[in-house]
Amino acid sequence: MVRKVNKVIGTVWEIGERKFGHDYKRGMMMFDSLIKSIFMYEAEIWGWREYEEIERVQEKYLKWTLGFEKYIVREETKREKMRVEAGKRAVGFEEKFSERGDSKILQECWIEIRKEGRKHVWNERDKYYEGKGYACEEIERMREMGRSMKEELTVRDKDIDKQERRSRISVCRYSAEYRKIVKDEVPKYTEREYKGEKNDDEI
Template sequence: MYGVEIWGWKEYAEMEAVQEKYLGWMLGLRKETPGYIVREECKREKLRVYTGKRAVKYDERLKEREECRILYKCWKEKKEAGKEHHKGRQGYYERLGYAWIEIEEREKWG
């Protein structure tokens, strides 16, 4: 999960599959056991949920911390120039069932 705050908007199905296989192997389950059962047995969320939450918290912290100038400046440049970051964030919220327009309005008004 190193650096998840930076790449957390994306969904990596390969990492999810490896984690589920490993957890199933540790529990001694059959290979045919569905991933959702493995996650429920271990009381774990999908990686995309966990990484997305951390990325959202990181973005919120950077917005508030202008005193940490280097990080704030990098975040602001990435936000302004990087449409990939914006698309990833929008996709994350839409996967969760939120309307992107609503999120933008709430951010605008604080």
């Protein structure tokens, strides 16, 4: 998957340099529509796990768009790791799947899935919940009580992501100076439009 995305990125960079240079807003629009959409394919299945190679692709693209070092660029843009959305999709899929009581086939599939709980692929699911402070049994108990956990888990994942961004900055060379100017909102300069040459015949 990463190899396919790198090919797409090469094309996006080539077009981007000519059409909008380092216009962050338009650059990220292209990233979300052409690159992130590929990564998010079947995230409902693999979204329990964080893939470092996928996260590196986003950081590399952000660095190209703004020209900053990797340790700064995610904090400046407030872009979350792709694992946040992937995890949200995986949790939402599981909840939807387990709630479809009107379908016997789906319920039978869900029973088989739960039987697979001790195998490797479902260990990733356990680690995901535990990383957010919940045991799988606790999650299932809350769902049986009619409580959806998708949004709560996503909020926790976003908080963890923010802590990771800040801790990464703290160990870098110019961290003391940067911490004095860092803000909680996205800087306004990211909204500036690039005034370079445009070719309307290009996509």
